[in-house]
Amino acid sequence: QVQLQESGPSLVKHSQTLSLTCTVFGGSITTDYYFWTWIRQPPGKGLEWMGAIAGSGSTYDNPSLKSRTSISRDTSKNQFTLQLSSVTPEDTAVSSCACGEANTLALPTPTRDLYDYWGQGTQVTVSS
Secondary structure, three states: OOEEEEEOOOEEEOOOOEEEEEEEEOOOOOOOOOEEEEEEEOOOOOOEEEEEEEOOOOEEEOHHHOOOEEEEEEOOOOEEEEEEOOOOHHHOEEEEEEEEOHHHOOOOOOOHHHOOEEOOOEEEEEEO
């Protein structure tokens, strides 16, 4: 059973860089089977796919976030990290990490059932 756990600040100031880390238990982030993914849900809106990192280390970004995202990993800690720069109050959301197969990459309207495992999610609020 794979478990994912997000960690990071709950409050970030406007224009700062948000950094969120997902720690994976029960599975390796270097596996070729999964894409390790960041997804968020702003209040009152649907899920938004933010980006992913493959077992090979290749990264995939959402173009709609205008190159503000960077995904990296620490294989020694079995963690992957999302950085979102130049945040605004519009970036306020519940952010979650998840893992899914290749068919989950860059989905315009992701749904929870497509991903095999999810973290519990973490609320991130950007102050104005």
